[in-house]
Amino acid sequence: MLKEITGGITAPQGFKAAGIKAGIKKSGKEDVAIIYSTQPAAAAAVFTTNIMAAAPVVVSRKHVAGGKASAFIVNSGCANACTGEQGMTDAVAMADITAEALNVTPEEVLVASTGIIGVTMPMDKVTAGIHSAVKAMSVEGHQQAAQAILTTDTFLKICAYEFELGGKTVRIAGIAKGSGMIHPNMATMLGFVTTDAAISAPALKQALSEAVGVSFNMVTVDGDTSTNDMVGVMANGLAGNPVINDTTGDDYQAFKSALTTLCTTLAKLVARDGEGATKxxxxxxxxxxxxxxxxxxxxxxxxxxxxxxxxxxxxxxxxxxxxxxxxxxxxxxxxxxxxxxxxxxxxxxxxxxxxxxxxxxxxxxxxxxxxxxxxxxxxxxxxxxxxxxxxxxxxxxxxxxx
Amino acid sequence: MLKEITGGITAPQGFKAAGIKAGIKKSGKEDVAIIYSTQPAAAAAVFTTNIMAAAPVVVSRKHVAGGKASAFIVNSGCANACTGEQGMTDAVAMADITAEALNVTPEEVLVASTGIIGVTMPMDKVTAGIHSAVKAMSVEGHQQAAQAILTTDTFLKICAYEFELGGKTVRIAGIAKGSGMIHPNMATMLGFVTTDAAISAPALKQALSEAVGVSFNMVTVDGDTSTNDMVGVMANGLAGNPVINDTTGDDYQAFKSALTTLCTTLAKLVARDGEGATKxxxxxxxxxxxxxxxxxxxxxxxxxxxxxxxxxxxxxxxxxxxxxxxxxxxxxxxxxxxxxxxxxxxxxxxxxxxxxxxxxxxxxxxxxxxxxxxxxxxxxxxxxxxxxxxxxxxxxxxxxxx
Incomplete structure (x- = not known):
């Protein structure tokens, strides 16, 4: 009963996005993305199991523990991995700067990075980039956001669906970035999902965990688990469906099913765009x-x-x-x-x-x-x-x- | 205290070998090898952990359980893997034919195969080949034997040492075949070791297990564990050293050390000759x-x-x-x-x-x-x-x- 729709990551009500050129990538392409929910959203995320987890993974893991979020801030071009204390300081700063610009708390900001390992963040460019991204945010900005999280992926990975939940029309959407280490020192599979469904943070967490288990976790390009992998979801409730709390009910099943289909579609796009793939x-x-x-x-x-x-x-x-x-x-x-x-x-x-x-x-x-x-x-x-x-x-x- | 010597797999006393062209390989190169101990020898072997173990692995695992052997019979060009009941019949027949020609029991023959998976053995060629190999056996045949176990390895893998054990001069030697699946459908790392040391079968088994654990098991070319991997050793006691029974004694340690060095040298040769290796x-x-x-x-x-x-x-x-x-x-x-x-x-x-x-x-x-x-x-x-x-x-x- 899912209907494919256009509009990407901002197709669900109450989301804005932007992807801008901050100069972190040598190529000069889009390299800072923001995805913002105008209403505080329930949030959940899953992260790499790699012990060498990058600083943004450590920060986001902590922030998402509260179960709510207002924004994903993402950069490409620098992974902020194997960067020690400076890396932690920079990842924390990315959340702080974004939070201040959006007038939310730092804990409501989830940070993700992808790019070169072992190089510290060019924080002047990143700071300016975050400010530009916040200014540029719009419903129309979803495609630039999908572009800005990529490294050398050969196509955008975007998916959006509409479905019914408790008598209301609900939308769910996502963008992803290819797995495999697309350049030397480049890493990471990233996925960001937005939905206007109303669902509690614990139920959202469980649904994401189950959906990722049969989608993103079932993709392999070269068997290497990156330091920066992350899939996050924000659910802002603007669709007005009865809030999903009960993970045994029909509404939960319907939501989980939609989320699973979305994640599977994105995951298959990631495999399809594996490095040098001909099959x-x-x-x-x-x-x-x-x-x-x-x-x-x-x-x-x-x-x-x-x-x-x-x-x-x-x-x-x-x-x-x-x-x-x-x-x-x-x-x-x-x-x-x-x-x-x-x-x-x-x-x-x-x-x-x-x-x-x-x-x-x-x-x-x-x-x-x-x-x-x-x-x-x-x-x-x-x-x-x-x-x-x-x-x-x-x-x-x-x-x-x- | 190991001294490198020439003479390959027949350098230890009482061993003969041959490698002949039986027509199993399309290339027409040597494809049947025999390594024979003129005296019944203590024997041990380790095998692939792959559940799809080939028929010769199943047969050899059974035969070596008795702790003694007189010969290794090996063919290249056909792995006799995924060949069902016919494959088992053929592997048993290879042992039987060899045993009859050598006038030993089938249980004293260990069988190994490498080559194409899923194709049954051309038993007419194999049978004739075994008879030719038995006729051709000599101390000088060691190099042809080393050749006949190869598939597309680019060089022979031979190693032999001399050392002192209980006041006697002991020799230990080995040949190996490259790991990695060197052609499509080709498989297998094989290693065969001969020694004239006197050692009990249980002590030999333990020494081989420990030696392989830090040598052959520490080599990887592409991470694929073949269906046919096998490393076997025969120790015929002709050096006349006091028989090694006690695995806590100095003689056992000296023997194990020599075996480990031999296996490590062969294992490194295998890695060096990995498919397409430039490093x-x-x-x-x-x-x-x-x-x-x-x-x-x-x-x-x-x-x-x-x-x-x-x-x-x-x-x-x-x-x-x-x-x-x-x-x-x-x-x-x-x-x-x-x-x-x-x-x-x-x-x-x-x-x-x-x-x-x-x-x-x-x-x-x-x-x-x-x-x-x-x-x-x-x-x-x-x-x-x-x-x-x-x-x-x-x-x-x-x-x-x-």
Missing amino acids: FLEVNVCGAASFDDAKKAAMAIAKSPLVKTAFFGQDPNWGRILCAVGYSEATVVPEKTSLAIGGITIVEKGLGAQYDEQALRTVMADHDIVVQVDLNVGPAKATVWTCDFSYEYVKINGEYHT | FLEVNVCGAASFDDAKKAAMAIAKSPLVKTAFFGQDPNWGRILCAVGYSEATVVPEKTSLAIGGITIVEKGLGAQYDEQALRTVMADHDIVVQVDLNVGPAKATVWTCDFSYEYVKINGEYHT
């Missing part, structure tokens, strides 16, 4: 003993350089796929494991099947390819999205010199 | 809370495609190295973590250090590079060997079509 791969594992097992098997396939280079070479190399399943640590019985690529059965319960080689060549030449593994040992399933591994990946990541 | 990387992690932690951190660095492409590009991209340490699941305190590349300190307790950029460029241009991470949280350390990630890797693994 978009959907890896489905079913028949697993548990969701964790299904995810382990799917991730092992999606992360294997051998599998990824085979897809780049359009080689239906099923031995590598089974091999990855075999070391995934999922419960696997070789004699029960089946594999299909693009709907063509390649392996039937552990044994190579007869298949139409020409049909398989056609599948392997497609841009979008579905890999389906049936472990045949249980009821659970999982889907992971990834891309192939190309010369261009090596070029992007090896030929750039810091 | 040989030694990753040392010290100051860890435990060996497991040190290994986790070192492996995370060595397996990261981002780190590996950076070394290919000669880019001293330390943010990626710290990022990998951060997601390694080792106990890490960012403010305590230090990093040096080629002896040049880049990060000192979490913060970027001042360093001579020209000196670092010189280090990065070297073929052999040492990465040193000090976690500064404990006494443990570990070393992992790997190679970089080049265009050639993508080419080898993506452009070959099955």
Whole structure:
């Protein structure tokens, strides 16, 4: 019942955004984004599990603990990671400066950064950039905001839906930034979601956690978990639906479903725009003993350089796929494991099947390819999205010199 | 006190070997190897942890349980993996045919295979090949044997030492085959060790397990664990040293030390010959809370495609190295973590250090590079060997079509 709509991150009522050029990026492109809710919003966020978490992650984790927010302030071009005490001071300052300009408390501002690791923030440019962004904020600014959070992504990642909740029309929208370390020293998958749904902070937190678990957390480009990953959501309640508190009710389910679809759409865009990608791969594992097992098997396939280079070479190399399943640590019985690529059965319960080689060549030449593994040992399933591994990946990541 | 000697796998007393062309490989190169001990030998072996273990792994695991062996029979060109019941029948037959030709029991024969996954063995060629190999066996055949276990390795991996044990001169030797899946559908790291030391099977098993733990298990090319990995050892006692039974004694330590050095030398050769490698990387992690932690951190660095492409590009991209340490699941305190590349300190307790950029460029241009991470949280350390990630890797693994 979701309806896709235009308007991006400011499509929900009561949100403004801007993306401006602060001069942090050498390219001169947009590099400071602000997303602002005119009404204080319930807020939730999930962060990288990397112990080397960047300063903005530390600050935002603290601020979001209060369960409310008025703004996301985001810069690209500098990750503010591995920057020690100065980095913490700068991340705190970014929240303070934004809060003062918006007349809110610093705790209502969530900070995110992406870019070069190990370099301290050019705070003069950042400060001026925040002031410019606050002045520039508008409902029309959503596209510039989506642009300003990118590093070398090749396209904007924007998604917005409308749906009914408790008799009211509710909107939910998001923008994202590609995963993978798109330049040397560049990092980070970022996602920002806005909605005018009315929902309590604890319910929002749980919905985000569940949605991210089957969307952003199911994307891999090169298996590296960045220092700066963050997905945040603000829900300002302006849609006027009855406030969602009960996480067992229908309204919660409807909201979570919309949020999950939104996050999944954004996550798939991230995989599709992986570094040097020439293929978009959907890896489905079913028949697993548990969701964790299904995810382990799917991730092992999606992360294997051998599998990824085979897809780049359009080689239906099923031995590598089974091999990855075999070391995934999922419960696997070789004699029960089946594999299909693009709907063509390649392996039937552990044994190579007869298949139409020409049909398989056609599948392997497609841009979008579905890999389906049936472990045949249980009821659970999982889907992971990834891309192939190309010369261009090596070029992007090896030929750039810091 | 180890002295490097020539003579390869037949340098220890009482061993013969051969490598012959059986026509299993399309290239027509050597593809069946035999290594034979004229005296029944104590034997031990370690195998892949991949659940999709190939048929020869299943057979050899069973045979070596008895603790003795007379021969390794090895073929390249076909992995006999994912081949179901027919594969098991064929692997059993390989042991049976070899045993009959040598006049030993099938349980004294360990079988290993490497090559294409999912294709059944051309048993007519294999059978003829085994008979030819048994006929061709000699002390001089060691080099052909080292050749016949290879797939697309670019050089032979041979190592032999002499040392004193209980007043006797003992020899230990080994050959290995490169890790990484060197062709599409090709797999496997193989290692075969011979020694004329006298040692009980339980002591040999423990020594091999400990030696492999810090040598072959510390090599990664692309992070994929093959279906066919195996390292085996035969010890025939002809050196006449007092039999080693006691794993707490000096003789055991001396033997284990020699075996460890041998396995480490072979393992480093494997990393050096990784697919498309242009760099040989030694990753040392010290100051860890435990060996497991040190290994986790070192492996995370060595397996990261981002780190590996950076070394290919000669880019001293330390943010990626710290990022990998951060997601390694080792106990890490960012403010305590230090990093040096080629002896040049880049990060000192979490913060970027001042360093001579020209000196670092010189280090990065070297073929052999040492990465040193000090976690500064404990006494443990570990070393992992790997190679970089080049265009050639993508080419080898993506452009070959099955």
